[in-house]
Amino acid sequence: MKKTGLFYSFNTHKTAQVAQKIKELWEGDIDEINVEKASDDQLMAYDNYIMGVPTWFDGELPNYWDELVPALEDMNFKGKTFAIFGNGDQKGYPENFGDGVGIMAEIVEKQGGKVIGYTEADDYEFESSRALRDGKFVGLLLDFENQARKNNSRIKNWVKQIANQMVS
Numbered sequence: 001m002k003k004t005g006l007f008y009s010f011n012t013h014k015t016a017q018v019a020q021k022i023k024e025l026w027e028g029d030i031d032e033i034n035v036e037k038a039s040d041d042q043l044m045a046y047d048n049y050i051m052g053v054p055t056w057f058d059g060e061l062p063n064y065w066d067e068l069v070p071a072l073e074d075m076n077f078k079g080k081t082f083a084i085f086g087n088g089d090q091k092g093y094p095e096n097f098g099d100g101v102g103i104m105a106e107i108v109e110k111q112g113g114k115v116i117g118y119t120e121a122d123d124y125e126f127e128s129s130r131a132l133r134d135g136k137f138v139g140l141l142l143d144f145e146n147q148a149r150k151n152n153s154r155i156k157n158w159v160k161q162i163a164n165q166m167v168s
């Protein structure tokens, strides 16, 4: 049985809200891991990873993820899949919209992980994003500030999509 882990900060409000929705919609077992307290063993323990990575500080990872980067850069993620979601604000930070999702995708790919759950970027308005690759986002971008009403359908579609793309 392949193991799926949902990694996010339990101290967030909006990211935690999205994580709860994902958990509710998930069919099958899923463990929740607080990234603020995650051990190296926990970071390596899964086959499928769902990561909640909002963007902070004008295009940076939040501190709790940033502190884990050296550990992540020491791990071998070959054979593992990663689905990354993240909150951003496309009007407030149009030049760095959802950069965190792209930064995390690059980190796990460098360690051999496979990033799944790409989504269309058409329905957003921004100038640039590190999450964008060949016209698509390398994960799910949510915008509570400007497009909160779209959250539920975006999450629902994405959960269906990643469930099909994960290793089973």
Ligand SMILES: Cc1cc2nc3c(=O)[nH]c(=O)nc-3n(C[C@H](O)[C@H](O)[C@H](O)COP(=O)(O)O)c2cc1C
Binding pocket: 012, 013, 014, 015, 016, 054, 055, 056, 057, 058, 059, 060, 087, 088, 089, 090, 093, 096, 097, 098, 099, 144, 145
């Ligand atoms: C100081 C600050 C910097 C931010 N920088 C960015 C940014 O560079 N890009 C972006 O898309 N959103 C940015 N945001 C918006 C947050 O990502 C957004 O509010 C998100 O919903 C936060 O999610 P969280 O509360 O779960 O951490 C920033 C917000 C703040 C307060």
